[in-house]
Structure formats: C-alpha cells, structure tokens
Amino acid sequence: MTLSPASQTKSRMRDRFARHAATYDRHARLQRDIADKLAADLPALDAPNVLEIGCGTGFLTRHLLQRYRRGSVLITDIAPEMVAACRANFAAAGNARFAVLDGEAPPEDARFDLIVSSMVVQWFDDPARGLERLRSRLAPGGVLLFAASGPDFLVEWSNEMRALDFALDDPPTENLPGLLREERTTVDYGSARALLAELRGTGAARPLGAGKRLTPSRLRQAMEAFDKRHDGVATWHIIYGRLESAIQG
C-alpha cells in the first residue's frame, strides 16, 4: 500500500512519539505546566462521558481521572506505546478506558460531554478541520477544550531555519476556532543544542518541508546563528481554546 505524503508525515510523527514514550516525562516539563493550566478550565460535570485525544504519558489524564471520578474517561493516543505508558501510570483507575485512536478520525457513533486535548492538535494534518470534526462528536451541551502550540511557537528557531531556506513543515494553527487566550513564555535553553535535545527527548522534532535534506553543516549553521542572535532563548507560544456543541443541551 502507498501512503499519501500527509499520511507518511503522520506515521513518522507517530513513530517518533512511540520511540520516546520512555523519555517523554524527563524532557516535557513545559507540557506538564500547560496540561495543569488547561485543567483549570475543566468544567464541573457530574458523571460525564469524556474523551481525551493524545494522552501521551498522562499529564492531563491525571486531572481528568481525579476530577471525573463518577464519569467514564476514554483515554486515547495515536501512538500505541503512549497509550501503554499512560495505562501503566493509571492502571488502578476504575473510570479509565484506553484506546489507540487518531484524533482526526474520532468514532462516528460515539458522543461525548467533554473532549480534551493538550499539545496535540498542532500535529494534526489539518488542525481547524480536526477540531470541527471533534466538535461534531460532542453530545448536546458538550464542550471541547484544547491547548496547542501557536503559530509563533519557537519562532526564533524557525526563523533561523527559514533563513537557510529550511521551512519547518508546520500545519497552520493561526485562526483556529474557539480561541480563549494565548500566552508567550520565553525559555532560556542556553543553546540551540539544548533546545533540540529537549524537543528530541519528547519525540517532538518537526519534519522539514517536502524534499529537504538538512546536512550536518547546515544544521550547525542554524544552531550557531540561533546562539549568536538569541543567546539560547526561545518563545513558547501557546493557545488555549474552547468550543461548544452546535446543539445546546
């Protein structure tokens, strides 16, 4: 079977996350903070039917299982290894169910009172369309909450890559529906080397635009330019969103 370019990008991304399930937590301190902030937006619901998209090792899952003890939480990720890691972390929770799922292809026949996703939709092939599709899986009165990297995520690093004609192959996250708020956090990595090590440790290294091959010397050039111009500091641009079911409860 031949995969389309979009499917190839997605399966490579899935495999990268799968390979890093064991090291993710060690490198993902910022993702943990973001999940905590998103959890502050969780609505009070009695015994809801909840779907989590892209659980990873479970930074947001922990909040969901504690908050909705009387509900049913379907915890999913596109990478089976992430689902396994998350399941191992929360094996004892009676309200948890686990499944491998592509969040851009949610089950047709199920409806959820709450759908949540932290730092995942930026990996969708089409984030805006994916969010609308998830919204259509809400039960009447249901809510969809998400956090994602915004268009200026690590803009200092992307600009250095772009200057060498290596555009990162980012799907668009500007103009996503339901924007609640955004934040920009500057992170002092100390160097491009440390920044890349952190991204790689979580599995979150971006592919380059189609047909581009980054040689070690070009990569070194971008790293040197980043260190010189930005002194090892880069910005995490994060957006938080909330969408409601088209049908009121």
Ligand SMILES: C[S@@+](CC[C@H](N)C(=O)[O-])C[C@H]1O[C@@H](n2cnc3c(N)ncnc32)[C@H](O)[C@@H]1O
């Ligand atoms: C940056 S991690 C975030 C994990 C977790 N939500 C957290 O906050 O730590 C992104 C996760 O999304 C998953 N993912 C990426 N694309 C996905 C998709 N289309 N459907 C479901 N999961 C996806 C990856 O496998 C990975 O576990």
